[in-house]
Amino acid sequence: MSQTIRLALDAMGGDRAPEAVIAGAEMVRARHGNVGFIMVGDEARLAPLMKGYPELSRVCELRHCDAVVGPDERPSAALRNRRPTSMRVAIQAVRDGEAAGIVSAGNTGALMALAKMTLRMLAGIHRPAIASIFPTRRGRTVMLDLGANLECTPDNLVQFAVMGEVFARTVLDIEKPSVGLLNVGIEHNKGNETVREAARLLQSGSLPIEFHGFVEGNDIVAGTVDVVVTDGFTGNVALKTAEGTARLFVDFLREAIDQSLMARIGYLLARGALKNFRDRIDPRLYNGGVFLGLNGITIKSHGSADEVGFANALGFAVEMARHGFNDKVIEELNRWHDGRSTEAQVAAG
Amino acid sequence: MSQTIRLALDAMGGDRAPEAVIAGAEMVRARHGNVGFIMVGDEARLAPLMKGYPELSRVCELRHCDAVVGPDERPSAALRNRRPTSMRVAIQAVRDGEAAGIVSAGNTGALMALAKMTLRMLAGIHRPAIASIFPTRRGRTVMLDLGANLECTPDNLVQFAVMGEVFARTVLDIEKPSVGLLNVGIEHNKGNETVREAARLLQSGSLPIEFHGFVEGNDIVAGTVDVVVTDGFTGNVALKTAEGTARLFVDFLREAIDQSLMARIGYLLARGALKNFRDRIDPRLYNGGVFLGLNGITIKSHGSADEVGFANALGFAVEMARHGFNDKVIEELNRWHDGRSTEAQVAAG
Numbered sequence: 001m002s003q004t005i006r007l008a009l010d011a012m013g014g015d016r017a018p019e020a021v022i023a024g025a026e027m028v029r030a031r032h033g034n035v036g037f038i039m040v041g042d043e044a045r046l047a048p049l050m051k052g053y054p055e056l057s058r059v060c061e062l063r064h065c066d067a068v069v070g071p072d073e074r075p076s077a078a079l080r081n082r083r084p085t086s087m088r089v090a091i092q093a094v095r096d097g098e099a100a101g102i103v104s105a106g107n108t109g110a111l112m113a114l115a116k117m118t119l120r121m122l123a124g125i126h127r128p129a130i131a132s133i134f135p136t137r138r139g140r141t142v143m144l145d146l147g148a149n150l151e152c153t154p155d156n157l158v159q160f161a162v163m164g165e166v167f168a169r170t171v172l173d174i175e176k177p178s179v180g181l182l183n184v185g186i187e188h189n190k191g192n193e194t195v196r197e198a199a200r201l202l203q204s205g206s207l208p209i210e211f212h213g214f215v216e217g218n219d220i221v222a223g224t225v226d227v228v229v230t231d232g233f234t235g236n237v238a239l240k241t242a243e244g245t246a247r248l249f250v251d252f253l254r255e256a257i258d259q260s261l262m263a264r265i266g267y268l269l270a271r272g273a274l275k276n277f278r279d280r281i282d283p284r285l286y287n288g289g290v291f292l293g294l295n296g297i298t299i300k301s302h303g304s305a306d307e308v309g310f311a312n313a314l315g316f317a318v319e320m321a322r323h324g325f326n327d328k329v330i331e332e333l334n335r336w337h338d339g340r341s342t343e344a345q346v347a348a349g
Numbered sequence: 350m351s352q353t354i355r356l357a358l359d360a361m362g363g364d365r366a367p368e369a370v371i372a373g374a375e376m377v378r379a380r381h382g383n384v385g386f387i388m389v390g391d392e393a394r395l396a397p398l399m400k401g402y403p404e405l406s407r408v409c410e411l412r413h414c415d416a417v418v419g420p421d422e423r424p425s426a427a428l429r430n431r432r433p434t435s436m437r438v439a440i441q442a443v444r445d446g447e448a449a450g451i452v453s454a455g456n457t458g459a460l461m462a463l464a465k466m467t468l469r470m471l472a473g474i475h476r477p478a479i480a481s482i483f484p485t486r487r488g489r490t491v492m493l494d495l496g497a498n499l500e501c502t503p504d505n506l507v508q509f510a511v512m513g514e515v516f517a518r519t520v521l522d523i524e525k526p527s528v529g530l531l532n533v534g535i536e537h538n539k540g541n542e543t544v545r546e547a548a549r550l551l552q553s554g555s556l557p558i559e560f561h562g563f564v565e566g567n568d569i570v571a572g573t574v575d576v577v578v579t580d581g582f583t584g585n586v587a588l589k590t591a592e593g594t595a596r597l598f599v600d601f602l603r604e605a606i607d608q609s610l611m612a613r614i615g616y617l618l619a620r621g622a623l624k625n626f627r628d629r630i631d632p633r634l635y636n637g638g639v640f641l642g643l644n645g646i647t648i649k650s651h652g653s654a655d656e657v658g659f660a661n662a663l664g665f666a667v668e669m670a671r672h673g674f675n676d677k678v679i680e681e682l683n684r685w686h687d688g689r690s691t692e693a694q695v696a697a698g
Contacts, residue, residue, distance in 0.1 A: 005490065039353050055578045106605060123559070137600065150540065150541045151541060168641070180624060184496050184499065184581070184586065185584040187427065190502060191582070192499045196660050203468065216584040216585075216586070216589045217585070217587065217588065217589025217590035217591075217592070218589040218590065218592055218593030218594060218596070219593070220590055221590075221594050221597045222593055222597070223595045231534055232533070233583065234582065234583055234586050236533040236565075236566070237531060237533065237565070237566040237579075237583050237586065238502075238566065238587065240565045241566035241567065241570075241587045241590045241591050242566075242591070243566070243567055243571060243591075243687075244566060244568070244570045244571055245570050245591045245592075245594040245595055245598075246594055246598065248485070248486060248571070249594075249598045249630075252626055252629055252630065255587065255626075256619075256622045256623055256625050256626035257619060257623075258618070260621060260622040261617045262619065262621065262622070263618065263621070263623070265618050266615035266616060266617070266618030266619030266620075266622075267610065267615060267619060268616050269611045269615030269618070270605075270606060270609070270612035270615030271613065271645075272609060272611065273605045273606055273608055273609040273612030273615075274605055274606075276605050277602055277605035278602055280601055281598075281601065282606075301400065344673075
């Protein structure tokens with residue numbers, strides 16, 4: 001039987017905390033088994049709620065603290081302010097080796113700042129990245145960075161490629177994930193110097209990565225590759241553009257149907273089939289901004305996520321811990337550096 | 350009665366040339382009136398087709414040339430190769446003052462390179478930009494740059510803002526268009542130095558532009574602003590991401606409906622209403638990459654556009670010519686420079 005995976009939860013972060021956090025944890029316990037939680041927050045609020053979850057209570061340690069990072073608090077303020085917030089205490093549990101990872105639906109900037117300061121970077125990684133999953137025509141694709149680094153060097157992009165590839169292989173269970181670099185065209189002479197140099201590094205063959213080459217914006221949801229790598233500026237805009245377009249479509253469709261009685265009857269007949277459609281694009285199944293490159297699993301759930309969404313984010317953390325995600329990333333990076341120094345030696349003769 | 354507007358058409362560019370070009374020109378003639386065309390291409394193919402359009406023939410001059418820029422020809426090759434292609438001859442008609450603008454469904458890179466070399470930049474504009482129209486929740490939004498400049502200075506972005514604003518005011522007929530700068534967040538401290546400096550310039554008040562501030566990816570199709578300004582790398586990715594997401598939605602919806610008999614019956618009942626939905630997002634109504642900043646109106650129709658799509662792109666050219674688009678841009682830029690030097694005098698004084 002596999003080892004129990006313990007995760008620290010910021011029970012007070014997000015619009016629906018602590019209820020959605022507790023209910024989400026229970027869903028993950030029932031689904032994955034062999035998990036344990038450190039639930040950090042206001043004991044006076046948590047304890048009565050936990051009474052409704054006897055099985056979860058058995059694998060859950062409550063850790064009291066009464067401060068919370070505000071949703072609009074600036075990351076710099078969250079760093080300076082040394083009070084023990086539920087977010088900070090949960091991250092510290094990871095630093096102290098009590099938990100393999102932390103999941104929070106609280107303030108994104110504060111979570112990144114606190115996690116970076118407390119957990120430090122993973123050996124060999126220069127910058128953290130935020131990754132998320134997209135539904136695509138072919139299945140699921142992971143994209144990074146989504147906003148942690150607005151400007152990236154070619155080396156940063158290569159490191160993101162390594163982390164994204166390991167994520168797709170372990171968490172998404174894709175045997176040989178293909179990796180693409182987001183660009184304005186697929187020809188090798190397209191784009192700026194940064195993406196072209198990153199492509200050269202990824203093509204060099206010293207990484208065991210299936211590098212597809214450049215991909216374009218439409219390739220993200222087409223599922224052309226399993227991993228899309230880009231800088232945080234472009235990734236953030238692409239993510240929000242896709243979300244906005246999806247929302248516009250649903251609204252336009254609803255408005256068109258509402259305008260006609262025939263269409264409303266038609267909708268009732270098609271409702272079952274449309275449920276499949278909705279399930280396929282249910283944003284809760286894609287909830288979870290995964291912070292990669294930190295020395296401890298860190299996941300940000302959407303602030304408005306319900307228990308299904310929170311459970312999805314938490315599920316990513318369980319899978320990452322189970323597969324030793326960070327160890328695998330370090331392993332790949334070592335292979336990469338070994339390959340590069342061998343190449344340098346060969347070149348030096 | 351307003352003056353006749355003459356436009357030069359690359360009759361041989363695009364997958365459906367010359368049929369879609371001729372049929373599209375006829376649609377614009379019937380719709381706008383008071384237009385004339387220089388139809389450039391292989392006379393042996395054009396003349397028989399024109400026989401079917403007696404009214405168009407009266408306002409259309411055929412200009413023979415038998416060479417065509419290939420769809421995969423590199424812009425540098427198209428520049429070097431001095432043979433008179435339909436694209437080159439049509440652009441020369443604009444340079445020589447015979448036509449107010451050129452519309453082509455041919456090779457994008459070649460069109461930009463040839464137009465830039467032949468027409469030169471508009472006085473005061475440093476870099477050209479490609480603009481397109483998006484359907485949004487509120488109506489229509491114009492976004493630029495979509496790929497002409499992968500890296501932009503703050504001044505470039507300000508000039509794009511001026512051109513986008515004039516386009517929205519004249520062609521889209523929006524009285525006081527609002528302008529937003531695409532960024533990873535709306536707070537003033539978000540983003541890289543380039544967008545923050547561009548925002549400072551746009552806020553300075555020496556431009557008569559309604560500057561909204563920063564917008565995010567989801568704001569593009571939400572229609573938060575009438576003009577979205579960004580660099581060509583981000584804009585290109587955002588455009589293709591939106592297109593890809595829209596296509597994925599339509600496909601997912603179709604698959605869901607095809608899976609069930611009830612849903613197919615429902616679809617038949619809703620068909621009329623869904624036609625409104627489809628019309629609202631019909632890509633043909635948004636066809637046309639408008640090259641802004643050149644000393645002559647230049648519009649790229651999608652290579653696969655049919656006559657409705659081509660007519661839409663051509664319609665933009667008519668409206669730009671009718672409103673003296675380029676003169677208005679120069680006027681705005683002069684106001685901007687006057688405002689800046691006044692500010693400098695005040696500051697120095």
